[in-house]
Amino acid sequence: MPPKKQSHQVTMALPAGEAPVAELGKMLGMTGVNLVALKKEYDARTVAQRGEIVPAVITIFDDRSFTLKLKTPPTSFLIKQATNGSKTLSHDQLRAIAERKMPDLNTTDIDAAMRTVAGTARSMGVKVS
Numbered sequence: 001m002p003p004k005k006q007s008h009q010v011t012m013a014l015p016a017g018e019a020p021v022a023e024l025g026k027m028l029g030m031t032g033v034n035l036v037a038l039k040k041e042y043d044a045r046t047v048a049q050r051g052e053i054v055p056a057v058i059t060i061f062d063d064r065s066f067t068l069k070l071k072t073p074p075t076s077f078l079i080k081q082a083t084n085g086s087k088t089l090s091h092d093q094l095r096a097i098a099e100r101k102m103p104d105l106n107t108t109d110i111d112a113a114m115r116t117v118a119g120t121a122r123s124m125g126v127k128v129s
Helices: 021-031 035-049 075-083 091-104 110-123
Strands: 006-015 053-061 066-070
Touching: 006 021, 021 035, 021 053, 035 053, 035 066, 075 091, 075 110, 091 110
Parallel strands: none
Antiparallel strands: 006 053, 053 066
16 A cells, blocks of 8 residues: 555644634635544544643645644743733743743753743743743
8 A cells, every 4th residue: 555645734723622613624624634533633632731722733645634743832822821911931930831842842952942932932021030
């Protein structure tokens, strides 16, 4: 059996545990993929993160099957969640966000990851203390 051929790849940031079918339909309707099955898989895999935004890389193959790769929530989302309306991010909060983002960053050094997160915080107007 020949290997599956990829026909589309889309990255979407969706609410965890409750992906909107309308949003999936807008981005993936033309691919012919089973949107209900995709929604069920996404919701099942992200239900523990409900209330967060979880990006997913959706790869659709020519036979209309798909794979779903989940990523960590966007750094800006995690900063907003950690600061809870405040304009200051503590060193401990910064480290926790950097540790959580490590799988998606292009570094394995926690200090470099913390500098990356701190840069995002500064660009959002959040002071790192």
